[in-house]
Amino acid sequence: MEKLMIEGGYPLEGTVQISGAKNSAVALIPATILAESTVTIEGLPNISDVRILRDLLEEIGGEAYLDENQSLTVNPENMIPMPLPSGKVKKLRASYYLMGAMLGRFKKAVIGLPGGCNLGPRPIDQHIKGFEALGAKVTNEQGAIYLRADELVGARIYLDVVSVGATINIMLAAVRAKGQTIIENAAKEPEIIDVATLLTSMGARIKGAGTDVIRIDGVEKMHGCRHSIIPDRIEAGTYMILAASMGQQVLLDNVIPLHLESLIAKLREMGVFIETKDDQVLVYRGKDPLKSVDIKTLVYPGFPTDLQQPFTSLLTSSEGTSIVTDTIYSARFKHIDELRRMGANVKVEGRSAIINGPAKLEGAKVKASDLRAGAALVVAGLMAEGVTEISGLEHIDRGYESLVEKLKGLGAKVWRENMDVEEMEEMKNS
Ligand SMILES: CC(=O)N[C@H]1[C@@H](OP(=O)(O)OP(=O)(O)OC[C@H]2O[C@@H](n3ccc(=O)[nH]c3=O)[C@H](O)[C@@H]2O)O[C@H](CO)[C@@H](O)[C@@H]1O
């Protein structure tokens, strides 16, 4: 087991290449199940979630080859509706997309309840409501979801909560249903458009992805294609926050600036300078101290919940009081105790964190309890005086490709180290 070591206080400068979007990748890979010939997805991020999903495709009989350029070629011809009640499906949240994709292709699936970051309750009632509306019988037996349908028939489905996961999962099943499905109050995240683009290249008929009403006309067969994934707006956002905290001039390459408008607006409000080009963003700081701001996480195009945690770390260095409210995941504050351990002046009240700055952070031994908590601690570690040791690296590896190499490329002092036996015991017991 490894830990991440950061010696803080060094300015960041240079160019960083942004990888393909994790939250697209984890839906695009299951979507390949729906095709009847070879699908290639180019530019996938080199992260553990991608490798686990590749393995899951092989478990159900697919051929899935990930090459050195992170292109995944899937031959789904010999796939079978093998039950996946436990094992790797438990390692990530997005294994729930196997439900929609297998239901669409085989009209049946058995998938263990998904894992992923522990952000408090992560219900899937809206996914199930959608599958049932399409004609599936859905039961929960001993921690696995059983889905079965004689046939899938298009339906009008109104989502009671705007959910990225439910929107994509229903889309995956509906592309192979008979007739038209209309998803109302759909989520509008860029990852939904990316999945719809892949499905359309595979022969699906989808209109309105990226708006709150999506219309899908079911088709009988879907074929192979090539697809290039969108850049990761959350990884890009994390590097923009890092640049705002410690950057002189940091250029992000392979970005869609439009996907980051809420973050760009908030960083500018704090006094950070940002220039956007077609697929690049330049971030730099002036001489003045950063100003405090309030943020509230919202569905897209609002401020993303996935950037709330690293942004909170940045706010510890700004002058005045900031309030961060997470309306998507009210318990997404496990990073706060760790930030306090490093000297931050933050308290949690209900679904808000109240941050008083500027605080002088000091290196400490801290634990990443989930993926973006890990990103938050990396931001804090780079700002802090002295050495920060971050355990729980397996969470960070779920979502950030080559983090150490990318940070080193910007001039950070960061490295991975093996934990000693005592530390591993501590980890197990915490
Ligand atoms: C809207 C939002 O910011 N979604 C983010 C959320 O998506 P994730 O897919 O986890 O969450 P959803 O978008 O599906 O859910 C949004 C909200 O709806 C609730 N819900 C969801 C499904 C359901 O069946 N019932 C239900 O009540 C969730 O608890 C949550 O409060 O985390 C992902 C990974 O961190 C991000 O990629 C998404 O951008």
Ligand SMILES: C=C(OP(=O)(O)O)C(=O)O
């Ligand atoms: C919480 C996240 O991932 P997951 O939903 O896959 O657990 C995330 O990407 O911030």
